[in-house]
Amino acid sequence: MTLSVVIGLSAVIIAVRDGEAVVLTLRPHDALTDRLSPLPGLPFGPFAPEGHRTFELALRDFVSAQTGFELGYVEQLYTFGDKGRDAPRAEVGAGAARVVSVGYLALTPSATESLARDTVWSSWSRFFPWEDWRKGRPDLIDEGIRPALLTWASGDPTRLARARLAFALDGASWNEERVLERYELLYEAGLAPESARDAARAEGRDPPEPAALSAALGEPMISDHRRILATGLGRLRGKLKYRPVAFEVMPAEFTLSALQRTVEAIAGIPLHKQNFRRVVERTDLVQGLGRMDADTGGRPAELFRYRREALTARPASGLSLPGIRD
Amino acid sequence: MTLSVVIGLSAVIIAVRDGEAVVLTLRPHDALTDRLSPLPGLPFGPFAPEGHRTFELALRDFVSAQTGFELGYVEQLYTFGDKGRDAPRAEVGAGAARVVSVGYLALTPSATESLARDTVWSSWSRFFPWEDWRKGRPDLIDEGIRPALLTWASGDPTRLARARLAFALDGASWNEERVLERYELLYEAGLAPESARDAARAEGRDPPEPAALSAALGEPMISDHRRILATGLGRLRGKLKYRPVAFEVMPAEFTLSALQRTVEAIAGIPLHKQNFRRVVERTDLVQGLGRMDADTGGRPAELFRYRREALTARPASGLSLPGIRD
């Protein structure tokens, strides 16, 4: 019996619906117990080397088979190969196999498609309740996370600095991109149910009941899917700022307010209305259609469309290398 | 005989030496012919699931075994799984296996360490001669690449637009980060020896002799290593602008001019001296040491050190989300 490697593909499929950023989740069927898993997971499937020329094609295939959903924008996130992060052994031929999973981020404008059974759109604040700062700093941070992390750090300056930076404690500023860093910190501190579960599995024990605080810190997912989701959210939040990805979750026609609410839902922070408009309009990424949307509650808003053509002129932006003329 | 999957790890190890950005390459030993491969490759090795808890640990292990080199800064680049990009089948137990390779980027300040045999530092302009714009636009672009791409496009507007954008043709501006895009375009256009080789292999033919132009377009590498290298260079150039990665290839003490030459070597563009100094000094990432380096040829320059501590205060930069106060 040899220990070989199996490649799994996982998809973080993001949409925005009613001002909430949502991710496609499902209750996977557990072959061992022949029941639905109590925990949600991301769509995932094995990569069959005979069947597919590329990962991306394989991903599109199994996602549509598993969820009834056709992917649009897709990008590779990261390849996860750590032993002991509850990546269960798969049975392959004669032996057991280590599962390596290649995570993908996918974006779609249509969160309302008909879906396969046991497949639901979940707001990601279910999994990361501390990530939504649109209504200000969440109480959970100072009331739940801060004391628990201080206990964990117990004076260690490195741990204190990490906690301070990640969760904007004691006057540090919030960086909405560090989603993974925050999740990993909670995992390390034993505040995610997954860490107790993984530790128990490594020692052959049964996983413990989650502590009360742990339960308040977002729902866990199967395997390392919450980690993959955190990677996807972080990547998406970062990319918002230098690539026009927000439009990938918008319908063909939208108002600037709707675009703003979408960006806010993803970034998890409130944006300045007037300046957001100007930033967007100045980029030439949108084109006014002259037509109005009357269902806004106040003055009707102009409808815009995304100018995909504009991608041609895109410079990189980002922190400057002061180049030299000519 | 089953077709299974083998994971390989590849490392793009970057240093800067005498004002040139260099990458660690080797001539791999070909088990079939029992000779050294005529083409250079990146350090790579199989990932043994029994032996290693994480990819990164495995990478550090086999790189030091293969090249005699200890890695410092390491980050995952991308996982390459396409069939037909000359990823040769590996023999595993009873069957053939598809090779999936996880590429890593590593940075090191010491390009002069003693190395294993057949391991050399190569300037990357050997592989991408069109990427060095420090002395202005390379002639190769207008004299070699442009006509060949125009022939390939033969009027197709999509192809023309891609070529124009990637290589800054006809007044388009150069974006130094699009290294992979440029290499992939040349590959698709049949201008990289690798594409003819891969096509021949797919059909069971012998690879053809590279055409004269193709030979001028940079040295090919084994397998898809030039593609991995392009991914690494692109990632590094992008990251320069928003993370203090340049310091990872600098010695402990350096002058601001040396730092500038390093950044120029990586980014492949000339920078404005006075403004570069100011940008660097304003970030608080460096600290003047009060001591001087006399070997500059002119007036002695102050030595600086990298303030790793400063990482704490890092804001995100990048294209702004106009946040709201408080």
Added chain:
DNA sequence: TCAAAAGTGTTATCCTTACACCCATGT
């Protein structure tokens, strides 16, 4: 004394941020 490289000062311009305000619709 001159070449070469280090380092400073200053300015026009653009972008970001913030504040104040007006406009069009439904109830």
Added chain:
DNA sequence: ACATGGGTGTAAGGATAACACTTTTGA
């Protein structure tokens, strides 16, 4: 009329990019 959200004007402050210039060394 007034609440609600859409949309515009403008000005302060800071960063960028360009210019011109002084300083310190070695040959």
